[in-house]
Amino acid sequence: MLSIGQYVRAQSLEEAYTLCQKKSSVVLGGILWLKMQNRTVGTAIDLCDLGLEGIEETEEEFRIGAMTSLRALETHPGLNAYTGGAMARCLGSIVGVQFRNLATIGGSLYGRFGFSDPLTLLMALGAKVELYHRGVLELEEFAALPFERDILVRVILPKTTKGAVYLSQRNTATDFPVLTFAAARRPEGLVCALGARPGKARLFRDEEGILAGGITPESAETFGRWLADQAALGHDLRAGEEYRRRICRVLARRGLLELAKEE
Amino acid sequence: MENKTFKTVGKPLRKKDAMGLLLGKPAYVDDVTPRDCLVVKVLRSPHAHALIEEIDTSVAMKVPGMVAVYTYRDVPQKRFTMAGQTAPEPSPYDRLILDQRVRFVGDAVAVLAGENEAAVNKALKLVKVRYQVLEPVLDIHTAKDNPILVHPEENWRSLCPVGADNHRNLCASEVSGDGDVEAVLASCDEVVERTYHTKACQQAMMETFRTYTEMDPYGRLHVVSSTQIVFHVRRILANALDIPRSRIHVEKPRIGGGFGAKQTVVAEVYPALVTWKTGRPAKMIYTRQECQIAGSPRHEMEVRVRLGAMRDGSIRALDVYTLSNTGAYGEHGPTTVGLSGHKSIPLYTGGLEAYRFGYDVVYTNVQAAGAYRGYGATQGIFAVESAVNELAARLGMDPVELRKKNMVREGQAMPAYYGEVAGACALDRCMDRCAEIFGWKEKFPVRELGGGKVRTAGVAMAMQGSGISGVDVGSATVKLSDDGFYNLTIGAADMGTGCDTILAQMVAECMDCGLEDVAVFGADTDASPYDSGSYASSTTYVTGKAVEKACGELKEKICALAADMLGCGPEQVEFAGRTVRRLDGKGQVSLAQIADRSMCGNETALQATCSHSSPISPPPFMVGMAEIELDRETGSVKLLDYAAVVDCGTPINPNLARVQTEGGLVQGIGMALSENVTYTPEGRILEDSFMQYKIPTRLDMGKLRVEFESSYEQTGPFGAKSIGEIVINTPAPALAHAIYRATGVWHRELPITPEKILLGMDGQE
Amino acid sequence: MEISLTLNGKTVKAQIAPDTLLLDFLRQQGCLSVKRGCETANCGLCTVFLDEHPVLSCGVLAARAAGHQVRTLEGLQSEAEEFVGFIADQGAEQCGFCNPGFVMNTIALLRENPDPTDDEIRAFLSGNLCRCSGYEGQLRGIRAYLDWKKKGGADRGE
DSSP states (O other), X not given: OOEEEEEEEOSSHHHHHHHTTXXXXXXXXXXXXXXXXXXXXXXXXXXXXXXXXXXXXXXXXXXXXXXXXXXXXXHOHHHHHHHXXXXXXXXXXXXXXXXXXXXXXXXXXXXXXXXXXXXXXXHHTTOEEEETTXXXXXXXXXXXXXXXXXXXXXEEEESOOSOEEEEEEESSTTSOEEEEEEEEEETTEEEEEEEOSSSOOEEEEOTTOTTTTOOOHHHHHHHHHHHHHHSOOOOOSSOOHHHHHHHHHHHHHHHHHXXXXXX | OOOOOOSSTTOOOOOTTHHHHHTTOSOXXXXXXXXXXXXXXXXXXXXXXXXXEXXXXXXXXXXXXXXXXXXXXXXXXXXXXXXXXXXXXXXXXXXXXXXXXXXXXXXXXXXXXXXXXXXHHHHHXXXXXXXXXXXXXXXXXXXXXXXXXXOOOTTOBOOSOSOOXXXXXXXXXXXXXXXXXXXXXXXXXXXXXXXXXXXXXXXXOSSOXXXXXXXXXXXXXXXXEOOSOHHHHHHHXXXXXXXXXXXXXXXXXXXXXXXXXXXXXXXXXXXXXXXXXXOSOEEEEOOHHHHHHHSOOOOEEEEEEEEEEXXXXXXXXXXXXXXXXXXXXXXXXXXXXXXXXXXXXXXXXXXXXXXXXXXXXXXXXXXXXXXXXXXXXXXXXXXHHHHHHHHHHHHTOOHHHHHHHHSOOTTOBOTTTTTXXXXXXXXXXXXXXXXXXXXXXXXXXXXXXXXXXXXXXXXXXXXXXXXOTTTOOEEEEEEEXXXXXXXXXXXXXXXXXXXXXXXXXXXXXXXXXXXXXXXXXXXXXXXXXXXXXXXXXXXXXXXXXHHHHHHHHHHHXXXXXXXXXXXXXXXXXXXXXXXXXXXXXSOEEEHHHHHHHHTSSOOSOOEEEEEEOOSOOOOOEEEEEEXXXXXXXXXXEEEEXXXXXXXXXXXXXXXXXXXXXXXXXXXXXXXHHTOOOOBOTTSOBSOOSTXXXXXXXXXXXXXXXXXXXXXXXXXXXXXXXXXTTXXXXXXXXXXXXXXXXXXXXXXXXXXXXXXXXXXXXXXXX | OEEEEEETTEEEEEEOOTTOBHHHHHHHTTOTTOOOOOSSSOSOTTEEEETTEEEXXXXXXXXXXXXXXXXXXXXXXXXXHHHHHHHHTTTTTTTOTTHHXXXXXXXXXXXXXXXXXXXXXXXXXXXXXXXXXXXXHHHHHHHHHHXXXXXXXXXXXX
16 A cells, blocks of 8 residues: 655656655655555655656667656667667566556666666666766666665666677566576677576676687586576575576576677 | 257357446446445454454544444354355354454454545554464364364354364365275276375456445345355355344346355455444455455365276276365365365276275365365366376376276266266267367477477366256246346356356247347346356356246246137147247237236236256366477476367357356466465465466467367256366366476476476486 | 546546545546556556556556546547457457456557557557456457458448
């Protein structure tokens, strides 16, 4: 049951930021997660009038407003062209179209949820978040921060990666993932993100140069094993640690081989 | 097998309420009852087993808008059962509306009523309860004869000899058999002995439990509920409130699904209590969470099968023992367990020389189980069919051939099925046809696709019953009205299955009129003729026969009045659909004229009411075959194709019969692969929402193909048997079989998740 | 607080609590086709259009919908009538409780993609649960409707 004392449509980011400093206030992306938490909210701050919806594409980057729905990202031709369809793959298994029309990218990322598909992919792609107070920072950095009272304004996705893949393992087609995997070729080298560990997505780099000679079935297999050893995997209602370990090896190997095929 | 062509029966006609439902017209409890009424909610126990030492409702009552908070001190002390069954009920009388002892996480502690939802939600948090937390009984293996008793109370009662004993945590216990099963097993070449485990799956119907109650102008309790069992509700509420049954009137509007969940009086008692005590209208709408933790799910069962066969594949002995978990209360405990043996073993009547079936149903401190489609047969068939498939693998025999060698055939008496004869049985044709349309020869061999992926197939057959022999009563009233149309009044409950329509189809067939000429009304305890209710797959077979009988009687009455109008004797006229005419061709009258005549100076009511009960319960039969693609690297299973061929006797409406089958298949797929029930060490259920309890979406099933191979049941209306429950019985064993074929591992506990599949292969070649 | 929104083409002004969900608001306004089936945004029964996008009305505050356009099945009767008969012809409506959400989302699908493949239909409707029909009959009905439209959408044969 969601209980809200006051509903305010912020007319400026400054107003939203000021209001959200109070402990009992909550910034609304959507209310999908909020309403399941049995919370009493003093002030609900809605950002819907701040023009934060929309995807802008330039030569260098995508600028995605925080209030953009997951569905809009999922169906965006530019984002899918850039990611080779990984964006649609990443988001298309989340509950249903109606759900994705309501879930905002801001809401999805701010929670830094373990089960978050978009957090995994965007982290691998080197996305940045622009926070009203803190400014712009890498998603990897943002994910590591503790919860702070700030406003996520937009996601900036620089067009710097060449090739991306997204894979997830789910017990049923539209359930929370048991494990998420994304890989991308950044200018500095290949990176991959592993999420739903069940912990939130973490970035991994090929520190040991396993893929230095290129992605082959053997090197992809070895990298998968290495990744499974590195990652802090655990258990939850959906899967145990050992199963995640096995899936990690498989998703990493399959993901890398798919990445190699894209070239 | 009879080849009959009917005019309306057997036709794929639209349901009478189809367009209204599809266009979103108000039709369900919360649509057709007043909004201005008390909101009723229940405070639920956080403990699996506890005594309420102190409960203080004074602060909760101070919330503006709160009208009442009831505790165990405010309710009658006569125990009753919430199970919808013919009285005297086999289910124990172990319930009170509110009890001082709470017996599962979610058990009712207090009933709250207020003028709006916000007030009640606030008040819920303000009821102060001090519990004496007790050790719960959570393991079915140690429940029987456990020193901790779930029902130690003196006034616990068992009305029927089902082997219940509350001092032993036993809700039912029995052994039955035929022949010397140990001797036969000892002389068999192969004995498969395995134990299977199924969980307390939820019906998960889309409309949660909900009831509206008010006092009517006669000072009677008027109940509008989403229920399958209006007459049982009347009796159960009378028991619960300790008031005469004559003071209660129960009806049902359109229902958003039941599947047996609503064969138990889950929600009704609470608003009924509020209305009876306050005199004010009240409504309770269960949340999905309440449905998941305090509903009436399938009985968790552990079924041990010992199957004895010869090397040539003849199955000679079956010994089944079921340990069933009825949970905190015994609804449907003594009855569901029986089907786990009596509706699985008879499938192999063909070669069986001996069988034994024993069971114990135990009380534990978890959610009370109830009736869910299949009602025990589903669990037993998962076990027996899996054992048969394992036998086939051991013998190196095709599992289809193995079944054809041993399956029950038409005309055989079935010792394990109460001695009844399989009077109408097309199981053999179902098997052949299913193999044909499925492509069993091509799909059964294991096909490697590379990349760790493999395609395999599995098979299972099933039976169920049609009504409860000698117990279920179905009734129908048919009357000729103004203008020559018919009113059909029934007590059976259409829960979306379309029984209103198919029973009207039967009237149309009997009276030789159009479906649109029959208006259906049901079910209402004041207005409807008595019907046990819609469960046990009884509506088509039992109520349908009552419809047929009532139409026969009505035709006689119509002819009698028409003969009078035509100036001759009733034996000189014939009923001709829209008219009644003289056999000598000298005149006729129309139905409209007869109806008019009946409304002026007439003493022959053009109305007939008949009841029917059958001494037998002819089983429907079916075969299911599943093809999967299994990813050996992840354990993921993709359903590719499921073919099912059903013998339900004559399908009264082929569309509805097909959709019933498809719906049941998908429920079975959910039970087999994704619907799980996990308890914390303290006995709380973790899958308490659709977020955690995963029923199949349309992406979790492949192609479904359903066909019918009809036998003709002489005792059924137009040759019909039933179809309501059998349809859920094949997927679990068929899928477990296909998974074995792909991985070399037999999974004997449901659901078979990707994790179990992957890790299960450790140690396999 | 007071809100104003457009509901099925008509302006509606009403007093609501800040935490009133659009689902409950719509039912209070008489749109009884909108159903509740869960508390976790999983079932799809409460699907309505918000500015012509299909959304879960349980996942929207009525306050958020203020100033916007909401459409329920009550306001889409003629568009629904054209295709639901094909579902009825399959008997796939069954208990009907999932129907309004399913019909709404199918209308949304066909507006966005008038000629979908079976896979596209399933994927778009994946957020609409049904426990009665097994989904297959609903797909047959949609396919029959699309075939009928392709043939010019003339005489409905029974």
